[in-house]
Amino acid sequence: MTAAIALGIAAKKFAVEVDPRELAAMEVLPGVNCGACGFPGCAGYAKALVAGKIEPNLCPPGGAELVTKLARILGVEAVVMARQTAVVLCQGDNRKAQLRFRYLGLEDCNAAQRIAGGSKACPGGCIGLASCLRACPFDAIEITADGLAVINRERCTGCRKCVAVCPRNVIRMTPYESSIHVMCNSHDKGAAVRKYCQVGCIGCHICNKTVPDAYKVEDFLATVVYERDAEAVEAIVKCPTRCIRDFNEGYPEGSTFLPLKNDKSDAA
Amino acid sequence: MKLRTFKGGIHPPDNKQWTSHKAIEDCPLPDELVVPLSQHIGAPSVVCVEVGQHVAKGQEVGSAKGFVSVPVHASTSGEVVAIESRPHPFGASLPAVVIKPDGEDSWSYNLQFTDPGSLTSDEVIEKVRQAGVVGMGGAAFPAHVKMSPPPEKPIRTLLFNGVECEPYLTSDHRMMLEESERVLQGIALLQYVYGAERVVIGVEANKPDAIALLKEQCAGASIEILPLEVKYPQGAEKQLIVAATGREVPSGGLPMDVGAAVHNVSTAAAVTDAVMLGRPLIERVCTVTGPAIKEPKNLRVRIGMPLSHLVEVCGGLVEEPGKIILGGPMMGFTQVGFDTPVIRGSSGLLLLREEDVAKSPEGPCIRCARCVQACPMNLLPTTIAAYARRDLVAETEEYCAMDCIECGSCSYVCPARIPLVQSIRYGKAALLAKKRNALL
Amino acid sequence: MSDLLVILVSAIFVNNFVLARFLGICPFLGVSKKVETALGMGMAVTFVMTVATVVTWFVQYFILIPFGIEYLQTIAFILVIASLVQLVEMVIQKVSPVLYQSLGIFLPLITTNCAVLGLAVLNIQKDYTFLEGIVFAIGAALGFTLALVLFAGLRERLELCTVPQSFRGTAIALVTAGLLSLAFMGFAGLVKG
Numbered sequence: 005m006t007a008a009i010a011l012g013i014a015a016k017k018f019a020v021e022v023d024p025r026e027l028a029a030m031e032v033l034p035g036v037n038c039g040a041c042g043f044p045g046c047a048g049y050a051k052a053l054v055a056g057k058i059e060p061n062l063c064p065p066g067g068a069e070l071v072t073k074l075a076r077i078l079g080v081e082a083v084v085m086a087r088q089t090a091v092v093l094c095q096g097d098n099r100k101a102q103l104r105f106r107y108l109g110l111e112d113c114n115a116a117q118r119i120a121g122g123s124k125a126c127p128g129g130c131i132g133l134a135s136c137l138r139a140c141p142f143d144a145i146e147i148t149a150d151g152l153a154v155i156n157r158e159r160c161t162g163c164r165k166c167v168a169v170c171p172r173n174v175i176r177m178t179p180y181e182s183s184i185h186v187m188c189n190s191h192d193k194g195a196a197v198r199k200y201c202q203v204g205c206i207g208c209h210i211c212n213k214t215v216p217d218a219y220k221v222e223d224f225l226a227t228v229v230y231e232r233d234a235e236a237v238e239a240i241v242k243c244p245t246r247c248i249r250d251f252n253e254g255y256p257e258g259s260t261f262l263p264l265k266n267d268k269s270d271a272a
Numbered sequence: 273m274k275l276r277t278f279k280g281g282i283h284p285p286d287n288k289q290w291t292s293h294k295a296i297e298d299c300p301l302p303d304e305l306v307v308p309l310s311q312h313i314g315a316p317s318v319v320c321v322e323v324g325q326h327v328a329k330g331q332e333v334g335s336a337k338g339f340v341s342v343p344v345h346a347s348t349s350g351e352v353v354a355i356e357s358r359p360h361p362f363g364a365s366l367p368a369v370v371i372k373p374d375g376e377d378s379w380s381y382n383l384q385f386t387d388p389g390s391l392t393s394d395e396v397i398e399k400v401r402q403a404g405v406v407g408m409g410g411a412a413f414p415a416h417v418k419m420s421p422p423p424e425k426p427i428r429t430l431l432f433n434g435v436e437c438e439p440y441l442t443s444d445h446r447m448m449l450e451e452s453e454r455v456l457q458g459i460a461l462l463q464y465v466y467g468a469e470r471v472v473i474g475v476e477a478n479k480p481d482a483i484a485l486l487k488e489q490c491a492g493a494s495i496e497i498l499p500l501e502v503k504y505p506q507g508a509e510k511q512l513i514v515a516a517t518g519r520e521v522p523s524g525g526l527p528m529d530v531g532a533a534v535h536n537v538s539t540a541a542a543v544t545d546a547v548m549l550g551r552p553l554i555e556r557v558c559t560v561t562g563p564a565i566k567e568p569k570n571l572r573v574r575i576g577m578p579l580s581h582l583v584e585v586c587g588g589l590v591e592e593p594g595k596i597i598l599g600g601p602m603m604g605f606t607q608v609g610f611d612t613p614v615i616r617g618s619s620g621l622l623l624l625r626e627e628d629v630a631k632s633p634e635g636p637c638i639r640c641a642r643c644v645q646a647c648p649m650n651l652l653p654t655t656i657a658a659y660a661r662r663d664l665v666a667e668t669e670e671y672c673a674m675d676c677i678e679c680g681s682c683s684y685v686c687p688a689r690i691p692l693v694q695s696i697r698y699g700k701a702a703l704l705a706k707k708r709n710a711l712l
Numbered sequence: 713m714s715d716l717l718v719i720l721v722s723a724i725f726v727n728n729f730v731l732a733r734f735l736g737i738c739p740f741l742g743v744s745k746k747v748e749t750a751l752g753m754g755m756a757v758t759f760v761m762t763v764a765t766v767v768t769w770f771v772q773y774f775i776l777i778p779f780g781i782e783y784l785q786t787i788a789f790i791l792v793i794a795s796l797v798q799l800v801e802m803v804i805q806k807v808s809p810v811l812y813q814s815l816g817i818f819l820p821l822i823t824t825n826c827a828v829l830g831l832a833v834l835n836i837q838k839d840y841t842f843l844e845g846i847v848f849a850i851g852a853a854l855g856f857t858l859a860l861v862l863f864a865g866l867r868e869r870l871e872l873c874t875v876p877q878s879f880r881g882t883a884i885a886l887v888t889a890g891l892l893s894l895a896f897m898g899f900a901g902l903v904k905g
Contacts, residue, residue: 109691110661111634120363121364
């Protein structure tokens with residue numbers, strides 16, 4: 005009895021105000037603490053949400069569902085950001101792209117990049133030593149047997165950890181709805197690219213000439229204009245080095261991932 | 273008599289028998305010289321000539337930028353055919369002045385003999401700076417900066433590094449044997465500037481002929497010739513200071529903190545040329561050696577000579593090399609090909625065959641502590657490397673990663689073939705980046 | 713005096729609460745990832761154990777025995793300890809939010825922690841006087857802190873090791889704890905009984 009009374013008094017005296025909305029937000033947040041929202045972990049985001057005018061749509065792993073839930077908790081309107089997914093813009097694995105030298109050292113892309121710029125002859129290509137794989141908290145990345153990183157579009161939540169760790173900046177955030185990409189990251193002239201990679205973009209402008217609105221070529225490298233993604237499909241067969249890929253048809257050679265239409269395993 | 277030494281270190285086979293008995297040979301001029309603007313620690317030089325301009329031997333082609341920087345000079349007379357990015361020994365492509373020799377090899381001005389007695393200390397330092405003298409042991413730190421310590425840190429012990437602990441290299445050894453006069457004159461000049469109480473030349477005991485010759489020539493002068501135990505890396509400056517004076521440079525500190533300064537013997541010779549003859553640093557002795565070269569030699573090369581030319585002069589390759597190293601096997605820079613040039617710090621060109629290159633895969637660390645025993649700086653390489661690889665930057669700083677001199681002793685002894693030096697370097701880079709970001 | 717010293721040494725080393733008596737394993741494994749948090753936890757436990765001993769001692773000798781309700785010992789003790797820990801939790805949350813965050817769920821775990829209850833009961837069982845009881849409590853808490861800090865240091869080192877896949881995480885931690893217990897058995901015989 006005495007203890008109960010004592011506790012009651014103490015509870016009032018030492019009370020620390022915790023907003024119940026913050027607790028509710030903590031419950032619905034994914035709890036992965038990936039930091040993509042820009043706050044220190046899910047607890048940090050919850051606190052910020054309740055404290056100020058932070059948008060409830062800053063959590064990519066949570067997706068649209070989370071935004072709706074958070075909006076309800078906070079009593080604000082939900083604005084859903086378009087889903088984004090990361091893509092490794094390179095198909096130059098060890099069989100298709102040349103190496104300048106044999107690298108015998110730490111199996112890490114950032115470490116390899118520091119040794120004379122990495123062993124790949126192409127300055128923008130994927131090094132393939134799995135730094136992105138280790139950084140991904142969602143197991144969405146694999147390295148093919150020939151040393152190329154590939155990201156699973158369905159599993160990717162857009163947290164951007166792989167983008168941050170890649171020393172070559174070959175991983176880009178792209179809209180999930182756009183499945184066609186020019187798989188090259190080299191701004192070298194066509195002749196140079198041809199020498200060191202069989203599937204690199206040589207800046208020949210053929211894609212651009214076939215569908216002018218869907219492709220833009222800058223500094224000898226073509227990129228898809230993602231708003232016009234639907235028209236871009238025409239130029240895929242015209243590309244002389246076959247460096248444009250439609251991920252709805254399949255992932256790069258050597259990858260074990262299946263495009264959504266063929267994927268019967270992942271019931272997500 | 274027990275020889276002085278430091279704690280730790282390793283004993284790799286010295287492999288100096290290929291070239292230690294061979295006199296220095298002059299290397300003929302190639303068709304093209306590529307003089308990089310960045311060959312030294314400090315700011316790269318700023319180009320001060322134009323394409324098409326004719327330059328004389330020793331003419332400045334790049335001026336120094338700031339205090340910790342030196343000018344670079346044309347290594348022979350000829351025409352500047354290009355100023356562009358060229359492959360650099362450090363791995364990237366960096367700006368360089370490309371000169372086509374005209375065969376005349378004529379100096380830029382009449383070289384005057386200057387009596388060093390008529391110069392003040394500051395004038396000596398200025399001449400050294402103008403000549404672009406940098407550390408010839410490999411580090412290429414501007415000598416004039418080293419010669420200007422702040423007044424609150426007087427230099428009491430002046431040390432000269434004739435140790436040459438790197439396996440295969442013999443250029444300093446031959447310098448001491450064949451050009452001892454130039455070396456000793458340079459030592460005298462440096463002593464004039466520093467005014468130290470004690471002058472010591474450290475030489476490893478595997479060079480008895482050099483020790484004997486120097487002792488003979490220094491008899492009467494107050495220069496000590498100190499024979500040292502044969503151990504790598506005795507030639508590293510902090511280890512040389514420990515062996516010669518018993519004092520340890522504090523963590524994060526410099527030799528001047530314990531009243532010492534260390535210069536390479538070849539640097540001393542370069543100082544002689546700079547001060548007494550007015551000649552800039554445009555040539556050096558480079559040991560071309562290794563099992564993959566037909567005729568190993570000690571060559572006197574000009575700065576900017578392409579490595580392909582050196583290989584040709586030494587009779588060509590025995591077979592396709594497994595590794596090309598500019599410098600020694602422990603701390604030298606591996607090259608991607610032969611199209612990089614010799615720079616001021618290039619003490620050797622080592623060509624190894626495929627079978628000489630270690631390719632074993634990495635195993636797990638079993639905490640055998642061989643690396644801890646070998647480390648000459650009393651660090652824990654295994655712990656620093658483990659933290660560096662897990663990107664735990666604060667912990668690498670706790671374990672004094674910045675004190676690592678990257679000598680390679682730990683990687684050499686590791687039975688699991690873990691790339692310790694690469695991991696520690698990676699950690700140091702991350703630490704420096706973090707510090708830079710903190711300042712922003 | 714030497715009696716008290718014997719009690720102290722016995723509680724810290726010979727009959728260490730965690731490693732010899734196997735009480736309080738939950739926070740031992742849960743809070744021992746970093747040495748700083750382990751130290752913080754140790755200090756919280758010291759406070760709780762000492763105060764708990766004092767209060768339970770009074771409860772036993774001034775409430776339970778006089779009223780003849782020794783059979784209510786377990787319930788009464790748990791009540792006291794539970795309220796005490798709630799108090800400590802509130803104080804820590806106010807005073808040091810950082811420590812509160814890092815200890816997280818383990819603060820209330822001191823409540824259901826058999827170590828504190830075990831200490832209270834043992835005190836009564838061994839018929840210690842008030843002073844002896846306090847010394848015993850301090851010794852037990854120090855021993856707990858010692859075991860925790862040692863284990864935290866070991867786990868920090870384990871972070872750097874290449875552990876075989878099947879042993880990673882809790883498995884290797886438990887194996888290490890067992891080895892640490894074995895080591896502490898070396899103190900047996902230091903103190904009689």
